[in-house]
Amino acid sequence: MLAEFASQMRPSVTIPASQHVRALEGIVTRRRQLLEMQTMERNRLGSTQDESARASIEAVIAFLEMQTGDLNAEMLELIRADSELKALDALLQSVPGVGRVVAATLTSS
DSSP states (O other): OOOHHHHHHHHOOOOOOHHHHOOOOHHOOOOHHHHHHHHHHHHHTOOOOOHHHHHHHHHHHHHHHHHHHHHHHHHHHHHHHHHHHHHHHHHHTTTOOOOHHHHHHHHHO
């Protein structure tokens, strides 16, 4: 049945993403999640009057910012370590307005 389907539909060959691209996808996804959490915590900070609660929220924001910075560094390191990713990154960043984060996001897609 599968052979008949393939002969009739002629599906295109899908090349699996490289290990580096899969790792970059994971980093980009996690970075987006951390940025969303930072936004949520900043919103909470704006509506909190209690000093103890504010201190707790500020500590969480600082931690999330540190984690985001670490992921940014990992992202750059991963791109620099792979010649294909490095070339694609350079091409994307040659477009005005495209920086390292946008290039990494597009590269991982």
